[in-house]
Amino acid sequence: MSLSTRWSRPALVVAAFAMAAYAMAACGKGGDTSAGKTFTIAMIAKSSTNPVFLSGRQGAEAAAAELSKAHGMTVKIDWLTPPNEDGAVQAQRISEAVNSGANAILLSSSDAGKVRGAVDEAVDRGVPVMTFDSDVPDSKRFSFYGGDDVKMGVQLMDELATQMGGKGKVAIIAGNQNALNLQARVRGVREAAAKYPGITIVNAFNHAETPQDAAAEVLRVKNAYPDLQGFAMVGGWALFTRTLLTDLDPRKIKIVSVDALPAELPYVETGLAPVLFAQPTYSWGYVSVNTIFDHVYLKKKVPAHVQMDLVRVSKDNLGTWARQLKAWGFADVDPKYLALPR
Amino acid sequence: MARAVLRSPQLGLVLVLLVLATALTLAAGSHVDPQTGKTINNFLNTYTLIQMATDASAFAIMGVGATLVIIAGGIDLSVGAIYALAGVSMAMVLRAAGPMDPVATVFLGLGTCLTVSLLCGLANGVMVIGLKVHPFIITLGTMWILRGVAFVISRAESILIPGALTAVAKASLGLGTALYPVPLLCMLVVTAIGALYLSRTVMGRHVFAIGGNPEASRFSGLNVPRITLGVFVLSGLAAGFAAFLGAAFYGSATSSDANGYELYVIASAVVGGASLSGGKGSAVSAMLGAVLIVTMRQAIRTLHLDQNYEWIIIGAAMIVAVVLDQRGSRLLAGRLSASA
Numbered sequence: 170m171s172l173s174t175r176w177s178r179p180a181l182v183v184a185a186f187a188m189a190a191y192a193m194a195a196c197g198k199g200g201d202t203s204a205g206k207t208f209t210i211a212m213i214a215k216s217s218t219n220p221v222f223l224s225g226r227q228g229a230e231a232a233a234a235e236l237s238k239a240h241g242m243t244v245k246i247d248w249l250t251p252p253n254e255d256g257a258v259q260a261q262r263i264s265e266a267v268n269s270g271a272n273a274i275l276l277s278s279s280d281a282g283k284v285r286g287a288v289d290e291a292v293d294r295g296v297p298v299m300t301f302d303s304d305v306p307d308s309k310r311f312s313f314y315g316g317d318d319v320k321m322g323v324q325l326m327d328e329l330a331t332q333m334g335g336k337g338k339v340a341i342i343a344g345n346q347n348a349l350n351l352q353a354r355v356r357g358v359r360e361a362a363a364k365y366p367g368i369t370i371v372n373a374f375n376h377a378e379t380p381q382d383a384a385a386e387v388l389r390v391k392n393a394y395p396d397l398q399g400f401a402m403v404g405g406w407a408l409f410t411r412t413l414l415t416d417l418d419p420r421k422i423k424i425v426s427v428d429a430l431p432a433e434l435p436y437v438e439t440g441l442a443p444v445l446f447a448q449p450t451y452s453w454g455y456v457s458v459n460t461i462f463d464h465v466y467l468k469k470k471v472p473a474h475v476q477m478d479l480v481r482v483s484k485d486n487l488g489t490w491a492r493q494l495k496a497w498g499f500a501d502v503d504p505k506y507l508a509l510p511r
Numbered sequence: 512m513a514r515a516v517l518r519s520p521q522l523g524l525v526l527v528l529l530v531l532a533t534a535l536t537l538a539a540g541s542h543v544d545p546q547t548g549k550t551i552n553n554f555l556n557t558y559t560l561i562q563m564a565t566d567a568s569a570f571a572i573m574g575v576g577a578t579l580v581i582i583a584g585g586i587d588l589s590v591g592a593i594y595a596l597a598g599v600s601m602a603m604v605l606r607a608a609g610p611m612d613p614v615a616t617v618f619l620g621l622g623t624c625l626t627v628s629l630l631c632g633l634a635n636g637v638m639v640i641g642l643k644v645h646p647f648i649i650t651l652g653t654m655w656i657l658r659g660v661a662f663v664i665s666r667a668e669s670i671l672i673p674g675a676l677t678a679v680a681k682a683s684l685g686l687g688t689a690l691y692p693v694p695l696l697c698m699l700v701v702t703a704i705g706a707l708y709l710s711r712t713v714m715g716r717h718v719f720a721i722g723g724n725p726e727a728s729r730f731s732g733l734n735v736p737r738i739t740l741g742v743f744v745l746s747g748l749a750a751g752f753a754a755f756l757g758a759a760f761y762g763s764a765t766s767s768d769a770n771g772y773e774l775y776v777i778a779s780a781v782v783g784g785a786s787l788s789g790g791k792g793s794a795v796s797a798m799l800g801a802v803l804i805v806t807m808r809q810a811i812r813t814l815h816l817d818q819n820y821e822w823i824i825i826g827a828a829m830i831v832a833v834v835l836d837q838r839g840s841r842l843l844a845g846r847l848s849a850s851a
Binding site for chain 1: 551
């Protein structure tokens with residue numbers, strides 16, 4: 170083998186990499202070059218393809234901009250969320266954040282068992298960790314921002330039972346089987362269902378947390394249980410698609426779901442999902458970044474659990490909620506909902 | 512000695528890695544370590560380097576096994592699924608066994624991982640030989656089957672691994688807090704074994720022979736089916752060992768572990784210069800290929816490039832590089848034949 174051929178492939182890989190990276194940087198996607206004091210928060214959500222986490226990122230960046238202005242410094246959000254849910258990759262990203270000098274880490278864990286060690290090591294090395302949405306119990310994180318997931322499940326099932334007149338078969342659409350927060354919501358749904366003698370839970374169905382995978386799972390379940398009358402969705406993934414608007418009959422099926430993002434609002438309008446329980450996903454980032462800054466930079470005392478309450482969205486407040494989403498930076502809110510009086 | 516180094520087929524990769532590392536060190540900036548108060552470079556620090564080696568270790572260990580298959584003219588797409596199945600099997604066996612002596616726990620875990628992965632590799636090899644179907648199809652099928660088995664038997668649970676295994680995988684070996692060199696050392700040992708197997712044993716030379724020209728090998732009296740079976744078994748074992756290390760390091764195993772790793776593994780071998788048509792490749796180059804890919808990923812973080820572009824950048828870099836490399840080789844071959 171000649172010297173030139175020995176060199177060629179790895180050198181070309183790096184050359185191509187450098188060109189791509191340079192092109193990207195030239196397009197304005199490069200890193201922060203601002204001078205002065207910088208406080209960096211590494212934000213590691215479950216998946217960068219899930220719109221709820223993108224909304225959380227918007228909230229985090231808005232809080233960072235406000236804090237930067239108020240304190241005359243740069244508060245920066247370093248978005249280190251993996252493209253797909255993977256606890257091991259999240260653990261790697263936590264180490265990377267610590268190694269590159271992040272001042273704090275904000276995490277929604279895909280798999281608490283996989284990231285617990287990395288969280289504890291980050292804290293041991295002087296980088297505080299806060300969790301949101303999906304906690305890492307028994308770790309050294311200083312605070313968690315989120316709801317009581319069991320109560321969320323109970324709230325979901327109580328509402329669905331009301332919509333179904335207290336009887337019928339229900340399937341639980343359960344998302345990623347490894348996420349502790351979703352497991353707790355499923356437990357809540359089952360606990361609440363036990364109060365209604367006319368309600369039968371056929372099963373809880375896990376799936377990859379992408380809109381297409383979730384919608385496909387809903388359709389598979391519907392085909393497998395033709396007499397199904399309700400879906401309790403512990404996350405709104407399936408309703409980010411439009412397909413269920415035509416594939417399910419609102420006169421026969423009722424859905425109650427957690428999340429109420431712009432893509433889900435037509436389901437409220439048609440009555441297929443008469444009630445959605447919105448997680449203020451923007452607040453995941455906004456409240457958490459403020460809590461981190463209070464605790465780490467301003468040395469204030471913060472609670473170990475910052476409570477997050479759900480917002481009940483129905484036809485009665487569809488317009489108000491749509492305007493709230495718009496104010497939070499969602500660009501894809503249908504103008505017809507914005508024009509509603511309330 | 513100097514001539515041997517200059518003639519080493521890995522020289523190019525090593526120099527490219529050094530150049531990339533130097534550039535990253537210069538561009539990375541620095542931060543104050545909250546524990547020591549010292550200013551440290553964001554890239555060139557012990558934590559980052561060992562963490563990169565840890566990230567690369569799974570790809571590199573599986574890459575050594577996969578390189579054997581690639582040199583023999585095949586491909587193994589099932590390594591990620593073997594990793595997942597071996598990991599959850601180990602976790603379930605250890606959970607069923609209950610608390611034990613730490614040494615026994617480690618040996619039972621390692622034994623389970625290697626046994627399961629050996630059986631998976633054996634199944635791949637037997638089907639490739641017996642059914643006479645291209646390894647791409649067989650291992651594509653087993654990729655789904657094995658991950659499905661992992662999913663069913665684990666009921667998609669994330670199963671915790673006993674602390675005794677984590678203590679081994681995360682032993683600091685005297686380096687200090689939060690520095691874990693075991694995955695790095697395992698990567699180096701597996702690479703050394705792979706390199707010795709390929710370059711210093713008759714069996715290793717046979718692997719090159721059947722990949723370079725299977726017909727000629729057959730006429731030379733080589734037992735091609737047996738060698739093919741052997742490389743799939745070794746590829747499976749490498750994936751099983753990576754699973755043991757990964758599950759022990761992160762402290763849990765799930766059926767979704769190592770999803771998509773097969774592509775990183777194959778990319779590591781290809782970047783290291785392995786030819787997908789067989790007969791060419793090296794264990795050391797596969798390891799360096801894995802380290803190069805992980806370094807590029809790290810560069811995206813260190814330079815604060817938007818990490819959503821990671822797949823685009825690495826994928827584009829791979830295609831452009833391999834296409835240019837092939838065209839360059841053809842051009843060179845044309846010039847050589849013209850001058851002859």
